[in-house]
Amino acid sequence: xxxWDVVVxxxxxxxxxxxxxxxxxxxxxxxxxxxxxHGQEIWINTSEGTAKLANLRxxxxxxxxxxxxxxxxxAVAIRGVxxxxxxxxxxxxxxxLWQAYEGTDAPHLPGDVRVIxxxxxxxxxxxx
Amino acid sequence: MVQPLTTEDLEFFQGLNWAHFAVNGAxxxxxxxxxxxxxxxxxxxxxxxxxxVKDRAVQRDPRVSVSVHDQADAYRFIAxxxxxxxxxxxxxxDTNVDFMSRKYHDEPWTFRPGETRVLYRIRPERIIRYP
Numbered sequence: 001x002x003x004w005d006v007v008v009x010x011x012x013x014x015x016x017x018x019x020x021x022x023x024x025x026x027x028x029x030x031x032x033x034x035x036x037x038h039g040q041e042i043w044i045n046t047s048e049g050t051a052k053l054a055n056l057r058x059x060x061x062x063x064x065x066x067x068x069x070x071x072x073x074x075a076v077a078i079r080g081v082x083x084x085x086x087x088x089x090x091x092x093x094x095x096x097l098w099q100a101y102e103g104t105d106a107p108h109l110p111g112d113v114r115v116i117x118x119x120x121x122x123x124x125x126x127x128x
Numbered sequence: 129m130v131q132p133l134t135t136e137d138l139e140f141f142q143g144l145n146w147a148h149f150a151v152n153g154a155x156x157x158x159x160x161x162x163x164x165x166x167x168x169x170x171x172x173x174x175x176x177x178x179x180x181v182k183d184r185a186v187q188r189d190p191r192v193s194v195s196v197h198d199q200a201d202a203y204r205f206i207a208x209x210x211x212x213x214x215x216x217x218x219x220x221x222d223t224n225v226d227f228m229s230r231k232y233h234d235e236p237w238t239f240r241p242g243e244t245r246v247l248y249r250i251r252p253e254r255i256i257r258y259p
Contacts, residue, residue, distance in 0.1 A: 014202065016197050016202050018148030018150075018160055018162075018195045018197075019160075020148075020150040020158035020159070020160035020193070021158060022152070022156070022158050026152065026189075026191075027152070027189075027191035027192075027193070027209065028150035028151055028152055028158045028159075028160070028191065028192060028193050029150070029158075029193055029209070030148055030149075030150035030158075030160055030193040030194070030195040030207060031195055031205070031207045031256070032148075032195055032197045032202075032205045032207070059156075061156060061157045061158065062157075062158060063150070063153075063157060063158045063159055063160045064160070065148045065160040065161055065162050066162075067146050067148070067162060067197065068146065068162060069146065069199045075162050077159075077160065077161045077162070079153075079157050079159075101202065102203075127161075127162070
């Protein structure tokens with residue numbers, strides 16, 4: 001497996017990614033999330049109003065670490081850049097993630113405005 | 129403001145979960161990697177080797193974040209913002225890495241020649257719990 005194959009294998013259900021962003025004060029922020037790969041990009045799905053979204057809009061440089069829970073001998077740490085975001089099809093992508101991770105559609109909570117954030121890896125570190 | 133860790137918080141760190149430890153990289157990127165983790169009553173414990181990217185980063189800027197999800201239920205997580213209140217090398221760090229190795233792999237730690245283990249005690253300043 002080359003490094004990108006590892007990313008495709010790990011960056012999706014049932015694995016949880018932990019996305020690091022930089023806060024306004026320069027300190028790091030990290031939180032777990034679900035993800036999927038599309039072409040050469042990793043997509044995450046978040047809500048308007050979250051800390052991670054505010055952070056990555058201010059500074060598109062991010063890092064992602066994928067938990068080896070299901071496969072403890074293979075982990076990945078990625079450095080990436082946010083190359084785009086969209087509201088279009090964000091609810092459908094949220095459903096795709098929920099189906100992949102939980103086997104059900106997303107809850108679509110009232111007032112929850114979903115956003116797809118597209119991340120392009122710039123460096124992939126595979127930990128074997 | 130230091131936040132106390134609750135019994136439920138301690139379960140995340142003391143259980144068999146991995147932590148994701150985020151620091152500021154030298155070049156403005158955040159840096160996050162998976163680590164073994166534990167906690168005493170007031171601090172989150174992370175062990176690394178001197179000279180690693182994360183260790184150089186911590187010595188430049190002690191502000192860190194740690195995120196852990198429950199391996200038994202990926203929907204539950206805790207994310208802590210804090211700072212490295214102490215960075216220790218020597219017997220305490222060596223004892224701790226051996227403890228971590230036994231906790232996660234059920235075997236003693238094998239020290240590598242020239243390796244200096246480093247123990248961080250992280251003081252929680254803000255804790256996000258989900259759900």
